[in-house]
Amino acid sequence: MAIGEFELIDRYFRPLVGSRREVVLGIGDDAALLAVPSGMQLVAALDTLVEGKHFPVGSPAHSIGHRALAVNLSDLAAMGAEPAWYLLALTLPAIEDSFVAELARGMQELAARFDMSLVGGDTTAGPLSLSVQASGFVRPGEALLRSGASPGDLLFVSGSLGEAAAGLQLEMGNVGGLIGDGGSSAALLRQRFLYPTPRVALGKALRGLASACIDVSDGLVADAGKLAASSGCAIRIETQQLSISAALEAVLGTERALQLLLSGGDDYELCFTLPAARLAELPTRLLGANCPVACIGVVENGSGVTVCTRGKPVDIARSGFDHFRSQG
Amino acid sequence: MAIGEFELIDRYFRPLVGSRREVVLGIGDDAALLAVPSGMQLVAALDTLVEGKHFPVGSPAHSIGHRALAVNLSDLAAMGAEPAWYLLALTLPAIEDSFVAELARGMQELAARFDMSLVGGDTTAGPLSLSVQASGFVRPGEALLRSGASPGDLLFVSGSLGEAAAGLQLEMGNVGGLIGDGGSSAALLRQRFLYPTPRVALGKALRGLASACIDVSDGLVADAGKLAASSGCAIRIETQQLSISAALEAVLGTERALQLLLSGGDDYELCFTLPAARLAELPTRLLGANCPVACIGVVENGSGVTVCTRGKPVDIARSGFDHFRSQG
Numbered sequence: 001m002a003i004g005e006f007e008l009i010d011r012y013f014r015p016l017v018g019s020r021r022e023v024v025l026g027i028g029d030d031a032a033l034l035a036v037p038s039g040m041q042l043v044a045a046l047d048t049l050v051e052g053k054h055f056p057v058g059s060p061a062h063s064i065g066h067r068a069l070a071v072n073l074s075d076l077a078a079m080g081a082e083p084a085w086y087l088l089a090l091t092l093p094a095i096e097d098s099f100v101a102e103l104a105r106g107m108q109e110l111a112a113r114f115d116m117s118l119v120g121g122d123t124t125a126g127p128l129s130l131s132v133q134a135s136g137f138v139r140p141g142e143a144l145l146r147s148g149a150s151p152g153d154l155l156f157v158s159g160s161l162g163e164a165a166a167g168l169q170l171e172m173g174n175v176g177g178l179i180g181d182g183g184s185s186a187a188l189l190r191q192r193f194l195y196p197t198p199r200v201a202l203g204k205a206l207r208g209l210a211s212a213c214i215d216v217s218d219g220l221v222a223d224a225g226k227l228a229a230s231s232g233c234a235i236r237i238e239t240q241q242l243s244i245s246a247a248l249e250a251v252l253g254t255e256r257a258l259q260l261l262l263s264g265g266d267d268y269e270l271c272f273t274l275p276a277a278r279l280a281e282l283p284t285r286l287l288g289a290n291c292p293v294a295c296i297g298v299v300e301n302g303s304g305v306t307v308c309t310r311g312k313p314v315d316i317a318r319s320g321f322d323h324f325r326s327q328g
Numbered sequence: 329m330a331i332g333e334f335e336l337i338d339r340y341f342r343p344l345v346g347s348r349r350e351v352v353l354g355i356g357d358d359a360a361l362l363a364v365p366s367g368m369q370l371v372a373a374l375d376t377l378v379e380g381k382h383f384p385v386g387s388p389a390h391s392i393g394h395r396a397l398a399v400n401l402s403d404l405a406a407m408g409a410e411p412a413w414y415l416l417a418l419t420l421p422a423i424e425d426s427f428v429a430e431l432a433r434g435m436q437e438l439a440a441r442f443d444m445s446l447v448g449g450d451t452t453a454g455p456l457s458l459s460v461q462a463s464g465f466v467r468p469g470e471a472l473l474r475s476g477a478s479p480g481d482l483l484f485v486s487g488s489l490g491e492a493a494a495g496l497q498l499e500m501g502n503v504g505g506l507i508g509d510g511g512s513s514a515a516l517l518r519q520r521f522l523y524p525t526p527r528v529a530l531g532k533a534l535r536g537l538a539s540a541c542i543d544v545s546d547g548l549v550a551d552a553g554k555l556a557a558s559s560g561c562a563i564r565i566e567t568q569q570l571s572i573s574a575a576l577e578a579v580l581g582t583e584r585a586l587q588l589l590l591s592g593g594d595d596y597e598l599c600f601t602l603p604a605a606r607l608a609e610l611p612t613r614l615l616g617a618n619c620p621v622a623c624i625g626v627v628e629n630g631s632g633v634t635v636c637t638r639g640k641p642v643d644i645a646r647s648g649f650d651h652f653r654s655q656g
Contacts, residue, residue: 024369028558029474030406030543031373033466036364041352044447045359046415046461050454078358087374089417089459119372122459126378131417131450131459133374138361146357215358230356 005123008095012104013088016111016118022084023117032119034085040137045075051128056172061099063194064130065106071217072134073114073198074268078215080144080207081136083114083200088121089131114200144206144213144272149231153211153273155297158199158289160192160245161220165264166252167193185247196268202289206272209285213272219263221316224271224297225305231273234302237262239309241296262307262316273299333451336423340432341416344439344446350412351445360447362413368465373403379456384500389427391522392458393434399545400462401442401526402596406543408472408535409464411442411528416449417459442528472534472541472600477559481539481601483625486527486617488520488573489548493592494580495521513575524596530617534600537613541600547591549644552599552625553633559601562630565590567637569624590635590644601627 009027017026025033036042049068051057069086076083088107092100111118116134167189199215206213214227220237228235239258248257274282286293306313337355345354353361364370377396379385397414404411416435420428439446444462495517527543534541542555548565556563567586576585598621602610614621634641 024468025471025473030403030541031371031409033407033471034370034372035468036370038366042362042364042370043359044362044415044461044463046417046449046459048417048419048450048452048459050419050452053452053454075358079361081359087372087461089374089376089461091376091378091457121374122376124376124378124381126381126457127455129419129454129457131374131376133372133415133417133461135372140352140363143353143361145353213358 005095008100008123012100013118013121016104016108018115018117020085020115020117023119026117026119032087034119037137039139041140041143043076043079043081043136043138043143044133045072046131046133047071047075048129048131056168059171060194061102062106065103066110066195068130068132069107069110069134070196070198070268072132073110073200074196074215074217076134076136077198077200077203078144078213078270079138080142080203080213081138082204083116083134083136085117085119086111086132086134087119090121090123091126091129092123093125093128138207142207144203144210146212146214146227146230149212149227149233149273149299150275151233151299151301153275153299154279154295155224155235155237155271155273155299156293156295157216157220157269157271158202158291158293159267159269160243160248161216161267161269162248162257162261162264163189163192163245164196164266164268165260166248167191168266185250188247189251193266196266198268199270199289199291202270202291202293205285205289209274209278209281210272211275213270216267216269216271218265220271221262221305221307227271227273228299228303228305231299234300235297235305236300237297237305237307239307239314241294243294333423336428336451340428341446341449344432344436346443346445348413348443348445351447354445354447360415362447365465367467369468369471371404371407371409371464371466371471372461373400374459374461375399375403376457376459384496387499388522389430390434393431394438394523396458396460397435397438397462398524398526398596400460401438401528402524402543402545404462404464405526405528405531406472406541406598407466408470408531408541409466410532411444411462411464413445413447414439414460414462415447418449418451419454419457420451421453421456466535470535472531472538474540474542474555474558477540477555477561477601477627478603479561479627479629481603481627482607482623483552483563483565483599483601483627484621484623485544485548485597485599486530486619486621487595487597488571488576489544489595489597490576490585490589490592491517491520491573492524492594492596493588494576495519496594513578516575517579521594524594526596527598527617527619530598530619530621533613533617537602537606537609538600539603541598544595544597544599546593548599549590549633549635555599555601556631556633559627562628563625563633564628565625565633565635567635567642569622571622
């Protein structure tokens with residue numbers, strides 16, 4: 001069933017405004033009106049998902065809605081921010097009632113976990129894409145930046161890297177050389193692509209402790225490289241310290257699994273550094289974060305990222321993810 | 329010349345961050361870090377322009393950049409906000425150095441007029457579109473809303489309506505029945521489409537005076553209708569009080585000019601209401617606003633918009649602009 005633009009907003013998006021006290025005025029005027037809590041700084045992220053680029057044509061609308069918000073929440077998480085509200089720019093080829101309903105549901109289910117309000121945006125006709133602008137709060141001086149790492153710091157990463165990239169390949173049917181049975185392991189990998197978990201609790205737990213932080217959206221080596229460049233340091237990653245997920249290894253085998261772990265995008269885990277002297281504080285901080293973290297390397301003098309196996313540098317076939325150069 | 333995503337950001341967008349004191353951290357981390365001035369509320373708008381929908385294929389990049397920011401500034405203006413910063417989600421089919429350079433220049437020239445900082449965003453590959461999320465400030469209680477009009481209020485509009493819609497038709501070559509010579513008048517109309525002027529100073533001048541306000545992006549009748557609906561009132565517009573621009577009349581003739589004036593989009597003027605008892609305050613307020621305003625109707629009990637000529641209702645062939653139903 002096709003409906004009009006204003007009916008679409010009323011039916012599917014106005015209910016997502018919710019009742020956060022910072023939202024003075026949500027959807028329905030020329031702009032939203034918001035009250036940033038006294039003494040807090042605003043953290044603002046804006047990320048776009050384009051069909052055929054960031055998700056395969058024909059992806060479930062529920063997953064598209066989830067991911068559009070999740071990639072922005074991941075940016076807030078990487079800053080250590082408390083999520084608050086978001087705006088949505090939705091471009092649709094045509095209004096399909098059921099598609100929009102599912103998209104809004106996927107977005108709202110994730111938003112509800114963080115008590116986030118949809119406060120405004122725009123809907124227009126065109127090739128399917130979503131831009132979400134998400135905002136959150138931090139106290140002055142508490143934001144996690146990419147630029148604070150120093151030589152001697154330890155490098156950590158959360159969760160299981162590479163799984164989402166493998167899930168995307170499975171979603172796209174690009175699974176030449178599939179080793180596993182494509183059963184439960186494949187299902188888990190697909191789920192990791194379709195429903196990434198932004199590490200908001202972890203980001204908040206790291207405030208005042210991590211020296212630098214970035215989210216892993218473009219691949220571990222690429223994103224660790226951005227952190228290193230921002231901090232004016234080098235990073236060395238030890239492959240022995242990387243834990244390859246059982247599902248990833250079952251489906252792709254060790255070698256391809258390791259490659260995706262190092263260079264696959266879409267994981268939305270956090271990569272962060274910690275002064276070695278403060279290592280003892282980490283376990284307590286992680287109690288509420290609800291996700292595993294592993295120490296995978298060190299920060300050194302110099303520049304760039306070196307990946308080593310037993311101390312010897314190894315070559316990384318594909319070190320990054322450039323949105324204009326590679327199909328994600 | 330084709331360049332990479334990160335070089336693109338460094339070369340063309342990082343210089344647009346500027347030096348507003350509210351920008352704690354601009355482009356270059358996972359998200360921007362911003363300080364809203366104490367005692368101010370945040371006003372947040374998000375609007376998208378899609379090629380072939382909001383501007384013709386082949387539009388000048390300089391104009392595209394200008395318009396992407398202008399339509400959002402117009403939303404801030406309609407709220408009476410002081411512009412502060414913006415984020416840009418830019419989707420491009422390919423990176424053409426000169427195209428991006430011109431787009432950034434068009435955006436920056438407008439931003440500089442309001443000392444606005446570009447603080448972040450996203451660039452990705454896909455069909456050409458731009459989503460800008462612009463933010464500004466108002467003091468609590470000072471925002472102009474759509475919902476404050478009361479029966480008896482007077483209805484005003486700024487500038488010359490219909491010119492941008494005619495300019496778009498000229499840009500697209502849809503000028504059957506062209507009356508004028510297509511010379512200076514046509515050039516003016518095209519300019520009005522390509523370079524709309526957001527009425528920021530007017531919006532600020534109306535704070536604490538206008539009872540309601542909306543920007544005219546979808547057409548006067550359609551947008552006055554939204555203001556009426558939000559306020560729970562009816563609006564009557566008198567065609568005798570509408571001033572048809574000389575350029576519009578020269579190019580299209582009186583009848584088509586009037587139709588575009590009532591229903592053409594893309595003008596980005598402000599439509600506002602004023603309690604009759606406060607009419608005497610308006611001239612002083614307008615001194616700094618630098619644009620003409622005209623009283624074109626009244627707010628009444630009831631609902632909807634009626635357009636009258638000498639008190640008698642006239643039929644409006646096309647009352648609005650639905651992004652999913654009509655080619656803008």
